[in-house]
Amino acid sequence: MDQVFLQNLNVKTYIGVFAWEQRIQQELILDIKIDWPNHLSAKNDDLTLALDYSQVADLVLIFCENNQFELIETLAESLCELLRAQFSFSAIELKITKPGAIPEAEVGISISRKYA
Numbered sequence: 001m002d003q004v005f006l007q008n009l010n011v012k013t014y015i016g017v018f019a020w021e022q023r024i025q026q027e028l029i030l031d032i033k034i035d036w037p038n039h040l041s042a043k044n045d046d047l048t049l050a051l052d053y054s055q056v057a058d059l060v061l062i063f064c065e066n067n068q069f070e071l072i073e074t075l076a077e078s079l080c081e082l083l084r085a086q087f088s089f090s091a092i093e094l095k096i097t098k099p100g101a102i103p104e105a106e107v108g109i110s111i112s113r114k115y116a
């Protein structure tokens with residue numbers, strides 16, 4: 001399946017399990033891959049038939065700015081549901097990296113969801 005992707009999307013959000021984290025916005029890096037049949041938009045050279053990555057980015061940025069979770073897993077699930085409701089795709093892969101969470105490594109989670 002073709003995909004539309006956004007890589008290294010930098011968002012700011014309230015995220016974390018600790019009290020100090022719940023008072024400050026932190027940076028997360030998102031990599032998003034969404035299954036989308038790109039041949040239709042290509043054939044017609046028509047953005048309305050494409051999955052517009054700008055619209056995806058705007059939705060994700062606004063959601064992150066306006067919501068707060070403890071776990072990045074919860075944010076990931078919520079974002080997949082939000083994007084699926086808006087754009088009706090059949091599958092999504094989402095990776096969230098939390099820079100600076102621990103000094104020794106780059107850490108995060110990834111999820112993959114398929115819909116009927």
Ligand SMILES: Nc1nc2c(c(=O)[nH]1)N=C([C@H](O)[C@@H](O)CO)CN2
Binds near residue numbers: 021072100102
């Ligand atoms: N699998 C996860 N592990 C951890 C998370 C998380 O969201 N998912 N969060 C934390 C803390 O918030 C940490 O990032 C603070 O530095 C720890 N482990």
